[in-house]
Amino acid sequence: MNFDLRSLRQQFPFFSAHPDWIYLDNAATLHKPQAVLDAMNTFYSQHNSNVHRSAHGLSQQATAAFEAARNTVAQFLNARFSHEIIWTSGTTAGFNQLVFGLMGPVLQSGDRVLISSMEHHANIVPWHIHALPFGVQLDVVPLTADHRFDLAAYSELLKLKPKVVSISHVSNALGYIQPIADIVRLAKEAGAIVVLDGAQGIVWEKIDVQALDVDFYLFSGHKLYGPTGIGVLYGKTQYLELLRPLLGGGEMIKTVSFSSSSWNDLPYRLEAGTPNMAGAIGLAAAILWLQQQDLTAFQQHKSALVQRFYAGCQQISALELLSGPTTNAGIVALNLKNEHPADLATLLDQQNIAVRAGTHCTMPLFQALNVKGSVRFSFACYNSFDEIDRTLTALATAVELLAE
Template sequence: MLAFNPQQFRQQFPFFQQQPDWIYLDNAATTHKPQPVLDAISHFYQAANSNVHRGAHRLSQQATVLFEQARADIAQCINARQPTEVIFCSGSTAALNQIAFGLMHGYLKAGDRILLSALEHHANIVPWQLHCQRHGVIIDVIPLTKEHHLDQQAYQQLLTLKPKLVSLTQVSNVLGHITPLPQMLQQAKAVGALTVVDGAQGIVHLGADVQQLDCDFYVFSGHKCYGPTGIGILYGKQAALEQLTPLLGGGEMIAEVSFSHTSFNQLPFRLEAGTPPIAGAIGLASALKFIQSYNKNNIILHKQDLLNEFYQGLKKIPGLDILSSPVHNAGIVSLNVQAEHPSDVASLLDQQYVAVRGGKHCAMPFFDQLALPGAVRFSFAPYNTSADVASSLQALKQAVEILTA
């Protein structure tokens, strides 16, 4: 395993050579891609491009081997029991929609309850409303404490309602707050609930050991963990995946088709309709292997150092309302400048080549509860440096001076 050196790590990402002026702190939205990922995708298209599973020629067979090897590699990276528990999809949103749709009318019925939290991304709210709430499934929500962490006492009370399913984010995409998943999942299982983890933000910071978490489903997107866009993973225990009705039909997901009846293929193909994201799968496998070649704990310590430096600098800038707590934080800080709109702050930072996001971050219920128009979000990655922190603080200070003059 490689020792972690921030500068050496940063050099693996061509973006920073192509765009040296940018301070990139929008990593919660998407991360940059290291050279091994770009090489893996390029090699497939240049040397092995073909469709998988169905071609009689050797190119198709080679592509199939590469594609299924990517599945096996990803299964190993997340510690799935077997590759057939790894389903390729377009991202976390697609995976959550497949789960919500797939459990309706089978596992979930009218009158059942599901439990979400007030920190969820829209992708872990809207699918349940689309596929469940309109059919009489009740959605309960875990509230927050004053520090914007999940209220564990309220969670215990909501579990007494015997939810059939509990779906939680691993890390808040707005605040960076880390959910205490091990204890919460165990408590959910104690009342017989199926468990779903939205790992879109968590996998890049904490990693994912799905057997250790013992969740029934775990979802994540490739582009947030140094992989390509348009690719994601729906992991499920074999028995849990077997309960899902396919959301999409056609292509490799069928066994036999007639105009009177269709029978479905076995897993994982039953949940992978159409031509799969072959190059994306190969790129994602490369991304996960790349990040796992480094010591995870050293990366976490580096990000914590950046977070501490950033918080210390924020103390010197008057007029800030900081929403994120530095405790149990994966490297995301959301804040506001007095009564100024977050988009105005983000635009002034953009003029100084500091990339952040301003808005509601696909978490409208959270900001509606606070009666805020959104927040400016700074999100750190291992390729960020102390110089990035200093530059972003200086840019933020200047933006505050302009807006409050």
């Protein structure tokens, strides 16, 4: 491990507030380093003004900080232009804008969209709301027998000529890193627009949207050490230009009369209303913080945590493991035979171990797996081997208790 875990943890005030907790619910949301909290505090205490609206100097300062945050995200993703970064309130909001915006200009009745069995509801339900009622058909890439993305089936489904392919970068339920380079390349060869749900993937590896040639990439700030209520919809200019705005209101217009309105240029056209300024600045601070860390070391550490936890779980025979340790971004999903996942999670909670139980906003995945749900252990760079060992001990105790 090429970083000092103790000093890393010291940068996260949450841990000194809760020294008695083991936090393994990182796929739900990550904790925030002090640098992020400081940046947001500085914005509110020293620069608070509304952006883009007022002629006064304070507003200009706030606008400069807000647009600098957009540039930070653009550079982080290697977007060609900063107007390709659309602020959203999170991945969910981004998908709703995206799907609504594609309907009409890109998607019409009879067109097909291809998703996978592992998608989060954020990449399913917006299609149900905004696309299916207008005659769009949703096709689904199945899982392989070992619960992976089925590339062969994907290639077959691409022959149906979907107009859009929309796939998660990393599965939030199983932890698997999807073969995104192949997914994008094959979709492009089939002539589809490609969307990646980066909610879990963005924290795992560096994304270069131009090298990957992905058309849209979405993520949430709070899963990248940043604040809640801010997210990013990246899109190539040519496709963002096509999107119909989902939200109308201030700032997204050029002209308004009582009978009609004309829309502003990118990115503002897709950002109606007062934006989450402190959130954007907090997210940029999270990115700048991350850029000072050793991302490869973080990856190796998370992989080692998964391996150790997985090996320990294999020693507890009553456990059924749903996800394996290879090409895994830091999530282990499991069940205790014949027990409800919530019971196991409750017993762990009683030992101050935070995990998540249920279907993790992937109900169709669990229908495909034919299991009711799972207990999800999700790891982050700041988790320690000691925490893994204590969790395994607590897990063994919980399993014994439930077996009584």
